[in-house]
Amino acid sequence: MPDTTPKDGFVIFDRVQKSYDGETLVVKDLNLSMPKGEFLTMLGPSGSGKTTCLMMLAGFETATHGEILLDGKPINNIPPHKRGIGMVFQNYALFPHMTVAENLSFPLEVRGMGKSEREEKIKRALDMVQMGAFGNRRPAQLSGGQQQRIALARALVFQPELVLMDEPLGALDKQLREHMQFEITRLAHELGITTVYVTHDQTEALTMSDRVAVFDDGRIQQLAPPDVLYEEPQNSFVAQFIGENNTLEGTVVEMKGTDRCVVKLTDGELIDAKPVNVSKPGEKTRVSIRPERVEFNKDRLQPGAHTLKAEVLEFIYMGDIFRTRLRVAGNDDFVVKTRNAPDQVRLTPGQQIQIGWLPGDCRALDA
Known part of the structure; x- marks a missing residue:
């Protein structure tokens, strides 16, 4: 099969494979190219390979074969903390012993930023997620929705060009989840951030994304804008997995x-x-x-x-x-x-x- 992956994307997976035991491929020959500023969702059932792809992009997993490029540079051998990528997880991953402001300060200190610049960036990030008054609280004093906003602010505070989100709204109730879907999409587009979002929730994928990559059995079954995916499924799996059919x-x-x-x-x-x-x-x-x-x-x-x-x-x-x-x-x-x-x-x-x-x-x- 000819390689059709564009070589000028901001994020590129070039014939990427992943195996944990040397035999079974969890991700099979993945070719994917994302332009700058795109909001792409990786959607699929458990075990379909979507989270593994996200973890390889973050640097927490290593590709068995193929190359991952970020802004034209191969990143396979660059450790996670040097990739300059923001991350948001389902469990928030906030430091419980630190205040909200200290949680946000941490990624800035790691980058050697001065105190006044740190304070300015922290204020801006908290205002962005409407949490400006919560800087001195600890995570345990916040609701689930508030903690998720702080986790989002921490991923954005150092102004990364790429943000990865792994089921970030899975622990929230329906109404709050829908509100946060809107907030995350608005922020990503306003700030022009390239976003890779992983979920198994089809409604979330359809409402938030510029494009959706539907995964099954370690492969992308279809990659398309939400309306095309819903109206023109290319196979039975996509037709059944996206919406009611x-x-x-x-x-x-x-x-x-x-x-x-x-x-x-x-x-x-x-x-x-x-x-x-x-x-x-x-x-x-x-x-x-x-x-x-x-x-x-x-x-x-x-x-x-x-x-x-x-x-x-x-x-x-x-x-x-x-x-x-x-x-x-x-x-x-x-x-x-x-x-x-x-x-x-x-x-x-x-x-x-x-x-x-x-x-x-x-x-x-x-x-």
Whole structure:
């Protein structure tokens, strides 16, 4: 496979591999290039290789093969404290015996900075995370959200060009987590900091990132902006891992050019789909359709929509939306999401209905 990694990125992984036992590769031939100022999220299930990549970039793990470059310079043999990278961890990693100001002063002292310059930078970093009045407190006197703000301020205090974040919001409650997602993204863009963020939370990845790298089995399965990742998944793993997704099993029976194929579902029904991982008749496939792309209000069905019979299993009111679970072509977990509107049809379990979607919203992926 030709090497397609751009050589002018700010952060570059060039054919990087990592093995802990000399046999099993945790990271397999990783090629990745990030421009300066990008907010990139590494997303994936436990054991997919995302945290290992972050730790190799930080210098806490060594690549078994390949090269990591920062601003054009190879950093494989540079120790962590000399890479000039800010780090934020899930457990905050604050020194409990130091005040907030002393915690922030530490990375500046290590860099040999004078007292007045240190004080100025500490004040600015604390103001940045709205914690200006907390300099004399110790970590134990702060809430989880406040400690996370201090950890963020400490990562930013020496004005690094690159900040790495490993599940930094995992310990916070939902409302605070959403607020901090906004704060971190705002700060990163305002300060022009290149950010690599690791999470297994898809919502976090979609709302915060310029691009998302979806990891599975030590490889990047897809690297794309959030909307492309959601609307145009390149394989079944990405379709299932990002957001909610409906799948129907079938076999390709006809190719209609490059952008349309006919799939025979397990119950014998024929549907049109966009061929993504299929190229010829006879191939097994999983057809993927997002829940919000399916419609069962007859008057809202668009011209050219494909229709199928369905049985209602559950109709759940969720405030802003209704979530309907259906039996479609032998699949009992087919979900439709419709917004709560005055003309929305209310359904009852056991009801037989017609559902429809546009062929372009239906993707034929790998089986």
